[in-house]
Amino acid sequence: MPVESRYTYGVAGERFFREIKDHARLLGTRCAACTVTFVPARAFCERCFAELTEWVEVSPHGVVHAVTVVPHGDGHRVIAFVQLDGADGGLVHELEVPPADARIGMRVEAVFKPAEERSGSMRDILHFRPESQAK
Numbered sequence: 562m563p564v565e566s567r568y569t570y571g572v573a574g575e576r577f578f579r580e581i582k583d584h585a586r587l588l589g590t591r592c593a594a595c596t597v598t599f600v601p602a603r604a605f606c607e608r609c610f611a612e613l614t615e616w617v618e619v620s621p622h623g624v625v626h627a628v629t630v631v632p633h634g635d636g637h638r639v640i641a642f643v644q645l646d647g648a649d650g651g652l653v654h655e656l657e658v659p660p661a662d663a664r665i666g667m668r669v670e671a672v673f674k675p676a677e678e679r680s681g682s683m684r685d686i687l688h689f690r691p692e693s694q695a696k
């Protein structure tokens with residue numbers, strides 16, 4: 562499943578993916594009028610259509626809001642919609658857990674590829690995994 566096909570590149574998308582590539586950071590854009598933070602970043606507010614110029618860094622941690630298990634090769638992959646902390650949107654991405662362990666409401670974090678392997682796409686995030694207990 563080509564996860565990245567859900568996202569269109571545009572002015573906002575370019576900056577969003579460049580930030581992932583260069584700094585392994587997730588950016589959103591914020592509409593102060595609607596008090597909404599969009600992730601992935603978008604150029605216009607989908608509620609009031611204002612142009613969005615306020616960029617905010619969004620946590621790579623979030624909560625699983627939906628999961629689906631899709632056949633993949635000999636096994637299955639878990640695909641999740643993760644709402645990121647501090648954002649009103651989120652990302653659809655692979656979740657690295659056995660299908661039976663996938664739960665709505667579980668805390669997860671994004672795992673980025675090493676810098677030298679990142680190319681500026683949604684695939685620069687390897688997957689989400691359950692939040693580490695280490696902190």
Ligand SMILES: [Zn+2]
Pocket residue numbers: 592593594595596606607608609610611
């Ligand atoms: Zn708005």
